[in-house]
Amino acid sequence: MRTAVSTLKKKSFKSSLILLTLLTTFTVTADDEQTAKQWLERMIQAVNNLDYQGTFIYLHDNQLETMKIVHAVGNGQLQERLTSLNGAPREVIRDQHSVTCVMPESQEVSVDKRPLSKKFLALLPEDLRQLDAHYAFRWLGKGRVAGRHARVVAIIPKDGYRYGYRFFLDEETGLPLKSDLMNELGKAVEQTMFTHLEVGVAEIDPAQASLSGPQQRIELTAHADGLSHSLAPDEGGWEFRHLPDGFSLTTRNRLPNADGNQAIEQYVLSDGLASLSVFVESAGQGEAFLQGVSRLGAINAWGGKLDGYQVTVVGEVPAVTLLGIVDAMRLKR
Amino acid sequence: MTEQEQERLSALVDKELPHNEITGEIGKLLKNSPGHEVWSRYHLIGDAIRQEVGPVVDLQLADRISKRVQDEPVVLAPHAMQHPTAKWLKPTSGLAIAASVALLAVAVTPRLLNHEPANESLNVIATNQTTKQSTKERIYVADDGTRWELLSKPKVESRLNSYLVNHQEYAPAGNLKGIMPYATFVSYDGGQ
Numbered sequence: 001m002r003t004a005v006s007t008l009k010k011k012s013f014k015s016s017l018i019l020l021t022l023l024t025t026f027t028v029t030a031d032d033e034q035t036a037k038q039w040l041e042r043m044i045q046a047v048n049n050l051d052y053q054g055t056f057i058y059l060h061d062n063q064l065e066t067m068k069i070v071h072a073v074g075n076g077q078l079q080e081r082l083t084s085l086n087g088a089p090r091e092v093i094r095d096q097h098s099v100t101c102v103m104p105e106s107q108e109v110s111v112d113k114r115p116l117s118k119k120f121l122a123l124l125p126e127d128l129r130q131l132d133a134h135y136a137f138r139w140l141g142k143g144r145v146a147g148r149h150a151r152v153v154a155i156i157p158k159d160g161y162r163y164g165y166r167f168f169l170d171e172e173t174g175l176p177l178k179s180d181l182m183n184e185l186g187k188a189v190e191q192t193m194f195t196h197l198e199v200g201v202a203e204i205d206p207a208q209a210s211l212s213g214p215q216q217r218i219e220l221t222a223h224a225d226g227l228s229h230s231l232a233p234d235e236g237g238w239e240f241r242h243l244p245d246g247f248s249l250t251t252r253n254r255l256p257n258a259d260g261n262q263a264i265e266q267y268v269l270s271d272g273l274a275s276l277s278v279f280v281e282s283a284g285q286g287e288a289f290l291q292g293v294s295r296l297g298a299i300n301a302w303g304g305k306l307d308g309y310q311v312t313v314v315g316e317v318p319a320v321t322l323l324g325i326v327d328a329m330r331l332k333r
Numbered sequence: 334m335t336e337q338e339q340e341r342l343s344a345l346v347d348k349e350l351p352h353n354e355i356t357g358e359i360g361k362l363l364k365n366s367p368g369h370e371v372w373s374r375y376h377l378i379g380d381a382i383r384q385e386v387g388p389v390v391d392l393q394l395a396d397r398i399s400k401r402v403q404d405e406p407v408v409l410a411p412h413a414m415q416h417p418t419a420k421w422l423k424p425t426s427g428l429a430i431a432a433s434v435a436l437l438a439v440a441v442t443p444r445l446l447n448h449e450p451a452n453e454s455l456n457v458i459a460t461n462q463t464t465k466q467s468t469k470e471r472i473y474v475a476d477d478g479t480r481w482e483l484l485s486k487p488k489v490e491s492r493l494n495s496y497l498v499n500h501q502e503y504a505p506a507g508n509l510k511g512i513m514p515y516a517t518f519v520s521y522d523g524g525q
Contacts, residue, residue, distance in 0.1 A: 058516045092498075099501075141404050277500035288489045288492065289489065290489050294484050295481070296481045303489075312496055
């Protein structure tokens, strides 16, 4: 009898211990999740609202590169410049009105002029809460990058249709000192890390590309009318059925092609964080289109013909997600 | 701790315990946290007597090390990320592996070099993606100045670049990292 009671006691003790452990674990997780989100919210504010400049290294596909970044928000006017410091000089300049890509080795400067406010699917801090269905938020402790103390947080995808992120955030400002993009297998596919960062300083001359020069800036290939048009929900020739979990159609646009005709339809699909664009155009004879798959860093691309149209899908998502999206496309009859 | 326990601990530190009792005593010590402190103190006393005390004496060193280890950022465990993936990737990858073996058997390699896979079923396209791993070396040899994998067509690259820049402006993650996503674009493939 005594043995039975003692066993019972032991059992109930055991189960309360398990319960206690579970509760503790849950509390810790919920706290971690909250802390992570608070830091990510701070990061979004910092990335967009602070003046900063610095040098960072960029690692992808075993390639190591150095880049310079300047981010200025003088009088609420955004000006950003990203310059490669090794290999062929390349530069991206972004302001309120346009994105300019300078690629001297291909003697090309492309300018995309559209008001930023219309283009951005801005991820606002409050949107983080809506990502819970497909991502977990984790607080991973402390670290140190570029001589600065950092808090480490991660956004972990709950399935393989999207990538994860790990950020080392500056304790002082919230800026991401190190960012790791993790693929569907949990491996870092793209990493950026500041080696030097100045906050509150942004030396930028918006009028001039730092790489410009007669031998480099040769041709300006801007879109003929430089404008894209948003399409109403019922416009556009394609619809999407049974998309990969969590993804939905967020934007439809009509873009000019090389001839300046509004001939390309763009569909942007997103789960709130991960996103990709589907470009549809008529498949002209002899024109160069992607056929098959390709990859650039963490960006995957697929191109092929669907119902006689050329379809190209580009996005920072696993290849399987691109293919799932293509599979969901239907030409409206 | 009782006086007797302290004496046995002292004997352990001074290596005066019979050989067959050492393991038991260490086991007891491991379970007894006040014992840790006494054990550290006895060592310190011994060291001081032998004049072997260094400039820094830190009785809490062990505690501080364990605390620091706890505070260290945890590396995202690949296993943890793999787990959810596995359940839906399995059918596709199984199919892909089987198909890629078949592909290799009939040596249809030109297919992998982006020659018109149009209208193929998505499964076959997915297979191309997987199979390219095995043909990677061959494909890279022909590359000249290309940055997009599997491509050596400047016009296609240029088009993809313009699509990519266009897409980046709509990417919510872009807001997360400012202009950083353009790093992909600005990057120069030094390996070419």
